[in-house]
Structure formats: structure tokens, C-alpha cells
Amino acid sequence: MHTHVRFASSDSLSVSRVCGAVLVRSSIRCLNQQPENALPESSARVGMGGKQGRALPKMDSLSTANVEFCLDVFKELSSNHAGDNVFFSPLSLLYALSMILLGARGDSAAQMEKVLHFNHIVESSGPEFKDLAKCNRAGRIHSELGALFSQINRPDSNYTLSIANRLYGTKAMAFHEQYLHCSEKLYQARLQTVDFERSAEETRKTINAWVESKTDGKVTNLFGKGTIEPSCVMVLVNAIYFKGQWQSKFRERETFRAPFQLSKGKSVTVEMMYQTGKFKLALIEEPQMQVLELPYVNNTLSMIILLPVGTADLDQVEKQLNSKAFQEWTSPSNMVRRDVEVHLPRFKLEIKYELSSLLESLGMTGIFSQVRADLSGISPVKGLFVSKVIHKSYVEVNEEGTEAAAATGDVLVVKRLPIRAQFVANHPFLFFIKHFHTNTILFCGKLASP
Numbered sequence: 001m002h003t004h005v006r007f008a009s010s011d012s013l014s015v016s017r018v019c020g021a022v023l024v025r026s027s028i029r030c031l032n033q034q035p036e037n038a039l040p041e042s043s044a045r046v047g048m049g050g051k052q053g054r055a056l057p058k059m060d061s062l063s064t065a066n067v068e069f070c071l072d073v074f075k076e077l078s079s080n081h082a083g084d085n086v087f088f089s090p091l092s093l094l095y096a097l098s099m100i101l102l103g104a105r106g107d108s109a110a111q112m113e114k115v116l117h118f119n120h121i122v123e124s125s126g127p128e129f130k131d132l133a134k135c136n137r138a139g140r141i142h143s144e145l146g147a148l149f150s151q152i153n154r155p156d157s158n159y160t161l162s163i164a165n166r167l168y169g170t171k172a173m174a175f176h177e178q179y180l181h182c183s184e185k186l187y188q189a190r191l192q193t194v195d196f197e198r199s200a201e202e203t204r205k206t207i208n209a210w211v212e213s214k215t216d217g218k219v220t221n222l223f224g225k226g227t228i229e230p231s232c233v234m235v236l237v238n239a240i241y242f243k244g245q246w247q248s249k250f251r252e253r254e255t256f257r258a259p260f261q262l263s264k265g266k267s268v269t270v271e272m273m274y275q276t277g278k279f280k281l282a283l284i285e286e287p288q289m290q291v292l293e294l295p296y297v298n299n300t301l302s303m304i305i306l307l308p309v310g311t312a313d314l315d316q317v318e319k320q321l322n323s324k325a326f327q328e329w330t331s332p333s334n335m336v337r338r339d340v341e342v343h344l345p346r347f348k349l350e351i352k353y354e355l356s357s358l359l360e361s362l363g364m365t366g367i368f369s370q371v372r373a374d375l376s377g378i379s380p381v382k383g384l385f386v387s388k389v390i391h392k393s394y395v396e397v398n399e400e401g402t403e404a405a406a407a408t409g410d411v412l413v414v415k416r417l418p419i420r421a422q423f424v425a426n427h428p429f430l431f432f433i434k435h436f437h438t439n440t441i442l443f444c445g446k447l448a449s450p
Contacts, residue, residue, distance in 0.1 A: 061120060061121045062121060062141075062144050062145070062148060062440075063438060063439035063440050064117070064120065064323060065116060065117035065118055065120060065121060066090060066091065066094060066440050066441055067323045067326060067327070067441055068117040068323045069090055069093075069094060069115070069116050069117055070090035070432075070441045070444050071321060071322060071323060071326065072115075072362055073088065073090060073093070073355075073358065073362075073444075074086065074088075074321075074444050074446075075318065075321070076358045076361060076362065077353065077358070078318060078446060080358070083263060083448055084448060084449075085349050085351065085445070085446060085447060085448050085449060086351070086444075086445055086446040086448075087349045087351050087393045087395050087443070087444070087445035087446075088351070088353065088391055088393050088443070088444060088445070089240055089391075089393060089442060089443050089444075090441055090442075090443075090444055091152075091163075091240060091440060091441065091442045091443075092238050092239075092240045092391070093355070093389075093391060094116065094145075095145070095149075095163065095165060095187065095238045096236060096238045096389075097112065097116060098116070098141070098142065098145055098187075099165065099167075099183060099187055099189060099236055099238075100112070100236070100367065100375070100378075100386065101113070101116070101118075101141075101142075102142060102179065102182055102183060102186070102377065102378075103176070103179050103375050103376075103377035103378030103379075104367060104374060104375055104377060105374045105375070105376050105377050106366075106374040107366050107372070107374065108366035108367050108372070108373055108374040108375065109374070111363055111364050111365060111366050111367070112364055112366075112367065113141075114363055115359065115362045115363050115364040118141045121140070121141055121144070142182070142186045142187075143186065145186065145187070146185075146186040146187065148438055148440065149163060149186075149187065149188070151435075151437060151438050152435055152438060152440065152442075160216075160241065160242065160243040160244070161241070161242045161243075161244070161300075161301070161435075161442075162214070162240070162241050163238070163239070163240050164188075164214040164238070164239045165183075165187045165188060165189035165236075165237065165238050165239075166189055166190060166192060166210060166236075166237050167180070167183060167189050167190065167191045167192070167234065167235075167236055167237075168191075168192050168193075168194050168203065168206075168207060168234065168235040168236075168237070169191050169192075169193055169194070169233065169234050169235075170193070170194065170195065170196045170197065170232070170233045170234070171193050171194070171195055172195075172196075172197060172233070173233045173234070173379055173381060174379060174380060174381070175191070175234075175378060175379050176377065176378065176379060176380070179377055179378050179379075189236070194206065196228065196229070196230055196231070196232040196233065197230045197231075198230070200228045200229060200230045200232070201225070201228070203228055203235075204223045204225070204227065204228035207222070207223060207228070207235060207237060208220070208221055208222050208223055210237065210239075211237060211239050214239040214241060215239050215240075215241045216241055216243070218241070218394060219239070219392070219394065222392065233384075234378070240442065242301070242433070242442065242443075244296035244297060244301055245296060245297050245400055246294060246295075246296060246297070246399075246400065247294075247295045247296060247297050247298075247299065248275065248277045248279075248294075248295075249275075249399060249400060250273040250274065250275045250342075250344070250398075250399035251275065251399065252399045254273070254274045254275060255271050255272065255273050255274065255346070255399065256271075256272055256274065257269050257270070257271060257272070258270060258272035258343070258345075258426060259426065260272075260345055260426050260427065260449075260450055261426060261427040261428075262427075262428075262448070262449055263428075263448075268449065268450065270345040270346065270347070270426075270450045271345065271346040272343050272344070272345050272346075272426070273342075273343070273344050273345065273346060273398075273399055274341070274342065274343055275341075275342050276339065276340070276341050276342070277339070277340065277342070278337055278338065278339055278340070279292060279293060279294065279337065279338070279340045279342065279423075280292070280293040280335035280336065280337050281293075281335065281336060281337075281338060281340050281421055281423065282329065282330075282334045282335050282336065283309075283421075284329055286320075287308065287312045287316040287317050287319075287320055288308065288309050288310040288311065288312035289306055289307055289308045289309055289312060289317055289329075290305075290306075290307045290309055290421075290423055291304065291305070291306055291307075291329050291330060291334075291335065292304070292305045292307065292340070292342070292423050293305075293330075293335055294342070294344075299436065300435065300436060300437060301433060301434065301435055301436065301442070302433070302434055302436060303431055303432070303433050303434075304330055304431065304432045304433075304434055305344075305423075305425065305429055305430070305431045306321075306329065306429060306430040306431075307423065307425055307427075307429040308427070308428075308429070313428075314427075314428045314429065314430070314446070314448075317430065318430075321430075338421060339421070340421045340422070340423050341421070341422045341423065341424075342423050342425075343422075343423065343424040343425055343426060344397070344423075344425045345397075345425060345426070345447070345450045346397060346398050346399075346450070347395075347396070347397050347447055347450040348394075348395065348396040348397070349393070349394065349395045349396075349445065349447075350392075350393070350394045350395075351392070351393050351394075352390065352391070352392040352393075353390070353391045353392075354389065354390050355389040355390070355391050356368055356386065356387070356389045359389060367385060367386040368385060368386050368387070369385060370383065370385050373385035373386065393443075395443065395445060428446065428447060428448045428449075429446075429447055430444075430445070430446050430447075431444075431445050431446075431447065432444050432445075
């Protein structure tokens with residue numbers, strides 16, 4: 001048999017909701033036992049209990065990794081799909097890949113840490129990595145991700161934001177008990193044993209039903225008929241769901257039909273929402289753009305919109321977009337709360353990506369190779385490798401809110417704004433949904449054509 005791991009993620013977003021799901025699939029190439037690199041005894045519980053606050057000082061570095069990984073993926077997607085809409089959940093991908101990293105070893109683990117920018121958080125320790133943490137060399141990363149999980153997953157009466165993880169494993173393959181233990185303790189991902197070989201279609205329906213239940217019905221039929229094969233041995237699913245109302249809602253009676261400028265002089269007619277109110281806004285001189293923050297109820301989450309103005313276009317913004325620039329452009333010291341007339345189109349996006357080639361281009365090559373992949377921390381079986389990473393996302397923005405199921409040393413210049421500024425999003429822009437307590441980007445997108 002061949003070893004396959006397949007990821008699938010679904011996200012949904014409307015100006016009041018968001019959902020996402022990521023899946024990993026694998027199969028066995030040969031059944032020889034792997035004698036080394038079994039997971040050690042696990043006690044990695046930091047961040048999942050009452051001590052989660054102690055992990056917060058590290059959250060800044062983790063949030064930086066989140067932003068850098070998000071922008072890396074965004075730039076690749078934007079380049080590969082020039083002129084198209086883009087939407088994905090970097091956090092959903094981060095959790096799914098981190099659960100693979102939990103069982104990755106050697107060069108495979110090192111490459112994953114580098115692409116995910118975790119190498120900025122935990123230095124590799126060579127032969128001593130087994131003793132660095134109870135789960136694996138990146139034990140501190142996983143405990144911090146566990147703390148992040150707890151921070152974001154807190155119940156709140158004003159919005160719904162939840163993350164759910166689950167492992168589906170074949171009865172026919174032995175998994176390291178400590179991998180399962182760490183997955184459950186750090187990511188609350190419990191193993192459900194299934195029979196891929198004899199009941200592949202029934203298992204597909206079971207997984208789809210779980211994803212649908214965790215995304216409030218927004219992500220349906222994640223796996224089409226025939227996509228779960230009898231040779232599959234493991235499916236890892238991450239589901240993210242967000243539904244939140246704008247702190248200041250748009251009135252539906254104020255919505256009107258207006259042109260939205262596309263590239264090369266073309267335009268389409270959209271339903272343009274409108275409101276006036278006090279919002280945080282910055283005007284950046286280079287590249288020329290406005291940065292608007294639209295908060296959701298209770299200010300825990302916000303949508304950040306980067307809108308080119310003047311002679312600038314979105315390509316110029318994207319060329320200068322990096323982690324440092326993003327942090328400067330959206331810095332609280334630059335975002336001035338003032339009266340703003342906001343014009344924002346209603347939009348709905350549903351996009352699916354196969355991301356294995358993209359991740360390989362970023363340097364994550366080992367886990368996709370039958371010969372070089374080292375996922376021996378997951379199972380003693382040799383030949384386990386990742387075959388596909390599939391990410392599916394959905395977003396809808398409307399008057400109520402959002403629903404969704406990713407430096408050259410220049411000095412930043414911020415212009416003074418008029419007494420009442422106008423923010424007219426009638427041409428392509430970038431948008432991000434951000435969790436402010438942890439400084440984490442949950443969703444990232446580009447609206448090129450509503």
C-alpha cells in the first residue's frame with residue numbers, strides 16, 4: 001500500500017460568521033517497523049489548564065509566526081491565481097500542520113518549523129531534541145499553541161468562535177500512544193477509530209457529518225464521493241467557525257447598487273453597504289492606501305481592510321506587504337479613531353485550494369516525499385508521507401457581520417486625515433480577520449471581483 005496524507009480545510013466568513021476545516025490523509029507504503037524515534041512519555045499540559053496565562057509572554061513570537069506564515073501563503077496564492085479572489089484561514093492550516101509537526105522528526109520537522117516560522121520561537125537542539133520536551137523537539141511551540149487554542153476558543157455570548165480538532169485512524173495501523181496523548185492534551189484532538197479498508201464510504205460520511213456539525217452546517221460534503229479511499233490510514237480534521245456581528249451594523253436600507261472597478265477599466269455592479277461612524281483609520285503615504293478597522297461586538301475581533309487610494313493599485317500594496325509592514329500599517333499608534341463614511345460591498349466567496357505544491361515551494365518538501373518523509377513520531381510504520389493538502393474556504397460579508405468557516409527599513413509615513421474621512425471600497429482590496437487579544441490572524445483574503 002502507499003502512504004498518503006490529505007489535508008482539507010473549509011472556512012466560511014460573512015460580516016458576522018466564519019468556518020474552516022483542514023484534513024490530513026495517509027496510507028501505508030510498507031509495514032516494516034520503525035525502531036527509533038518513538039514518542040517519549042508525554043506530560044505537555046502547559047496552556048491547556050489553569051496555567052495558560054503563563055504562556056502569554058511567548059504569544060508575541062507565536063503571533064509573529066502566524067502573520068509571517070499567513071503572508072507567505074497569501075503571496076503564493078495571489079501570484080498563482082493572479083487577478084482572482086483569495087481567501088483562506090492561516091490559523092486552520094497552522095493547527096493542521098502543527099498536528100503533523102507533532103509527529104514529524106529529523107529534516108521533515110526542521111523544514112516544517114522553518115516554513116511555519118516556528119524556528120524563530122524554538123531553536124533546534126540537534127541530538128538533544130528528544131529531551132527538550134515531552135512531545136517532541138518543538139514541545140514549547142505546541143504548548144503555546146495549546147494556550148492560543150484556549151484563548152481563542154473561550155465561550156462568549158457576543159460572538160461564536162470555536163476551533164475543533166479530530167483524528168480518524170484505521171483500526172489496522174498502530175499509532176504511538178504518546179502521539180495520541182499529546183494530540184489530545186495539546187489540541188483536544190481525540191482519536192476515533194474507523195475502518196477505512198472495509199467502510200471507506202461510511203467513514204467519509206461520518207467525517208463530513210462531524211465537520212458539518214462543527215461549522216453550523218456551513219461546510220457540507222467536505223469530502224466528495226470516492227475521496228476517502230480504502231488505503232487511507234489517517235485523517236486529521238481541523239474545523240474553525242466564527243460568527244460575529246459588527247459592533248456598528250450597516251443598515252440594510254442604506255445599501256445601494258454601485259459599480260465596483262475591476263482591472264483594465266472593467267466594472268461590475270455590487271450591493272454597496274454604507275454607514276457613517278467612528279472607526280480607526282490610517283492613511284499610508286507609501287504605498288498610498290487607507291487602513292480601516294471594523295470591529296465586531298466586544299472588540300475581541302476585527303476586520304482589517306487595506307484599500308489602495310490615489311495612484312496606487314493593489315499590486316503595489318502586495319509587493320510591499322510583509323510582516324514588518326503589516327504590523328506598522330496596522331499599529332494602534334497609527335490607527336486614529338475618527339468619523340468615517342464607509343462604503344463596503346456585500347460579498348460571498350467560496351474557494352478550494354490544493355496546497356501541497358505551494359508548501360513545497362516554501363521549503364516544506366520532506367513530508368511530501370515517499371523516500372524522505374519522517375513521520376515516525378506518529379506511527380512505527382515506515383513509509384508514511386503527506387500526499388495532499390486541501391484547503392476549502394467560504395466567506396460572506398453583509399450588513400449584520402461576518403461568517404467564515406492565512407522590510408527594507410523604510411520609515412512609515414501617516415498622513416493627517418480630513419475631519420470626516422471617506423472609505424470607499426469600490427475597487428480591489430485586502431482583508432484580514434484578527435483576534436486582538438492574541439494578535440492572531442484567523443482569516444485572510446483579497447477581494448478582486450465580488
